[in-house]
Amino acid sequence: MSPTTRPAIFMDRDGTLSHEVGYVNHPSRFRLYPWTADAVRAINRAGWLAVVVTNQAGVARGYFPESVLEEVQQRLREGVEAGGAHFDAIYACLHHPSVGARQYRVDCDCRKPRPGMLHRAARELGADLRSSWVIGDRHGDLQLAWNVGARGALVKSGYGLGELTHLAPGWSRPPDLVAENLLEAVEHILGRDLE
Ligand SMILES: [Mg+2]
Numbered sequence: 001m002s003p004t005t006r007p008a009i010f011m012d013r014d015g016t017l018s019h020e021v022g023y024v025n026h027p028s029r030f031r032l033y034p035w036t037a038d039a040v041r042a043i044n045r046a047g048w049l050a051v052v053v054t055n056q057a058g059v060a061r062g063y064f065p066e067s068v069l070e071e072v073q074q075r076l077r078e079g080v081e082a083g084g085a086h087f088d089a090i091y092a093c094l095h096h097p098s099v100g101a102r103q104y105r106v107d108c109d110c111r112k113p114r115p116g117m118l119h120r121a122a123r124e125l126g127a128d129l130r131s132s133w134v135i136g137d138r139h140g141d142l143q144l145a146w147n148v149g150a151r152g153a154l155v156k157s158g159y160g161l162g163e164l165t166h167l168a169p170g171w172s173r174p175p176d177l178v179a180e181n182l183l184e185a186v187e188h189i190l191g192r193d194l195e
């Protein structure tokens with residue numbers, strides 16, 4: 001348990017930090033957006049926690065081994081570090097409630113929009129969830145935020161524009177923020193302009 005708490009910006013991976021290409025079943029398919037390192041660096045400089053929360057049920061489904069996920073996360077880490085930024089943690093849910101090998105076929109509490117990964121960040125990193133945000137390109141990312149009393153930002157990258165256009169009119173609660181991309185969302189949340 002961390003002695004002090006800080007707000008966090010939780011970021012979805014595919015469609016938010018990196019291009020949404022379907023299952024990233026080989027590291028060569030993983031491509032960061034050009035603004036990702038700038039966005040994460042802004043979070044670091046503001047003193048907020050920068051945490052990745054990603055569902056990777058492709059592991060449970062047997063589409064790729066856990067080692068591929070680790071390689072991809074390493075690329076993600078190196079990509080933002082090359083831009084002078086860092087993540088405080090990268091959390092992934094590898095489970096699926098009804099499909100896959102036994103160790104992954106789990107009705108877990110960490111598959112978004114369930115809040116297990118956010119609770120873990122509260123426990124391990126001292127994230128203050130009620131003052132935190134989740135940024136993602138899907139409604140489930142917003143639900144994740146709301147499930148812990150945080151706020152949710154929808155980006156138009158990845159599936160975001162389509163969700164906004166076709167699905168958002170039916171949502172019972174609108175996103176707390178809509179932004180073109182991760183950088184715009186972070187700038188808005190932190191409430192300041194970047195050089
Ligand atoms: Mg996504």
Ligand SMILES: [Zn+2]
Nearest residue numbers: 093095108110
């Ligand atoms: Zn899980």
